[in-house]
Amino acid sequence: MYYDVIIAGFGGQGIMLIADILALIAMKEEKNVTWMPSYGVEMRGGTANCTVVLSSEEIGSPVTGHPMSAIVMNEPSLLKYEPMVKSKGFLLVNTSLIDPEKAKRKDIDTLLLPANYIAKKLGNSQMANMVALGAFIEKTKVVSLDLAIKLLPEIFPERPPKFISNNSRAIEKGAEFAVKGEQG
Structure with missing residues (x-):
């Protein structure tokens, strides 16, 4: 088994956190993992991407x-990374910030996910990254969705239980959208 993904967006969207969680789950599943981040010059609002x-x-x-x-959370990331995805690959597009018409490739499986919208409906638009993570895992099956949720207390040891349960719900809603194609 070999699987590679580029996760991209702007600083502050939790791009590196998605990558961290994917890498941690894979390690717990005894897979080999590499994680390579790249940042723009700005800390918030600049570009951020990570290859896992x-x-x-x-x-x-x-x-x-x-x-x-590729998981693309903003339009510049779509424009840069959509052309790179292998034919018959998978592209997750955050349609809350990207016009779905701009995702043009027909030779890849594309999930148009309104990640920010779903997160906002859950009460916190900052959980859009967790929504995207859940949808990505559900579509690709590259790691265990159950393990992603189970590991949240280990990933966020200092956070209160409500934070953990909210992020669990965000992952679950993303996965649900990937299956049903709706917010439900």
Whole structure:
């Protein structure tokens, strides 16, 4: 098994957190993992992306020119990474911030996910990254969705139980959208 994904957006969207959680789940599942972040010059509002490679075998390089998938949380990320996704790959597009008409490729599986909208309906638009994580895991099955939820207290040890349950719900709602194609 080999799977690579680029997660991209702007600083403050929780891009690195999505990557961290994917990497942690994969390690718990005893997969090999590489995690390679890249930041723009600004801390908030600048570009941020991270490449995560998961494999059952040793990983030769953390760099990928044509990932199997991409999670794009803003329009500049769509424009940059959609062309790179391998044919028959997967693209998750945050349609809360990206016009769905701009996702043009027909040779890849594209999920148009209103991540910010779903997160806002749950009470906190900052959970859009967790919504995207849940949808991504549900669509790709590259790691365990149950384990993602189970690991939240370990990932956020200082956070109160309400924070954990809210993020669990966001992951679940993202997964639900990936299956049903609606907010439900």
